[in-house]
Amino acid sequence: MKTLPAKTVERLSEYRRTLMECLKENKNYIFSHNLAARLHITAVQVRRDLMLIGYTSVLRKGYDVKVLIETISRIIDSEQGMNVAIIGIGNLGRALAAYFKGKRSKLNLIASFDNDPQKINKVISGVKCYPYHDLEKTIKELDIEVAILTVPADFAREIAEETVRYGIKGILNFTTVPLNVPSGVYLEEYDMITSIEKVAYFVKENKL
């Protein structure tokens, strides 16, 4: 199968999250329009995405929730799992660790890094914290492929470059500093201020 567009992967992830909620509510079947409504998108979009991953077994009572979760997982997860580290375990790093830890079976949050002696070698939000000077050794020994970057802005570029040098293949950047990565490394950046500015803009426009 061809690599999917980024937006499709995002939606597949959201479908799975929503389907997992359905299971918790003991809903075993769901129609495309119900799945769509929960995510504020159209049923056409849902059906198009699922066709793209070859899922067509629509039943009279809707999609089989468990089967659809498995299908999506087979597409977006890495079969043997993938190890993730949080780099910089301040307030944001801790919040992300607590939120993420144990939520996805194929993504193992296996380490965090910091330079604060109070944190090093402690288990914080369920994850062991390693010192920056062991970045190379730890990334290699623990086979870490994805880094969540939550360091102070001043260190962002330097630390990102180091992680890539030591073998990191994907970075989720939460710092305010836009990064450049070599080809072969996937970079996803999130700037919270952009989200807030977007909300503020539409609040303003709705008032006009």
Next chain:
Amino acid sequence: MKTLPAKTVERLSEYRRTLMECLKENKNYIFSHNLAARLHITAVQVRRDLMLIGYTSVLRKGYDVKVLIETISRIIDSEQGMNVAIIGIGNLGRALAAYFKGKRSKLNLIASFDNDPQKINKVISGVKCYPYHDLEKTIKELDIEVAILTVPADFAREIAEETVRYGIKGILNFTTVPLNVPSGVYLEEYDMITSIEKVAYFVKENKL
């Protein structure tokens, strides 16, 4: 001017952030392709967005950075400013407050809310914390229009409904619970797990 598409607003916010960095580096002019390169998009996209907001004054030496910042600000900011509150001041709330406080002149992070007696009436990450039972009074007195939601998942729906009832017009939802808001209220949701899954997917695909 017509309300802009959400994606354009996002990019305008990113252009402004990048232009503000240029000023810090004493760069007073920038070409569209340089601005584009910093954001990993095309120059055509930059020029199209700026034409959409009526900005055409391209000089031989590129865009005038200060003028472009002012133009974007006039479009996306609310002239009289807008008050913002963080609801739930745990690790994530504190991280967002520290990150956001004072970063944008037209968005005033004016309050936080929590139910922990240790936090109430204290100033945390530069913002005064109010109790949930004063939500209505405080939202109205301080004229808060935007809420950043960082409460535990179990409270998300209930608190979101309350804030809307008391006059909140825009919500940025960082909880794992998808929300429904009445029309006239703008909702933006961010799910970190989707971002990580996206990174992991492309790391996996790059290895194939």
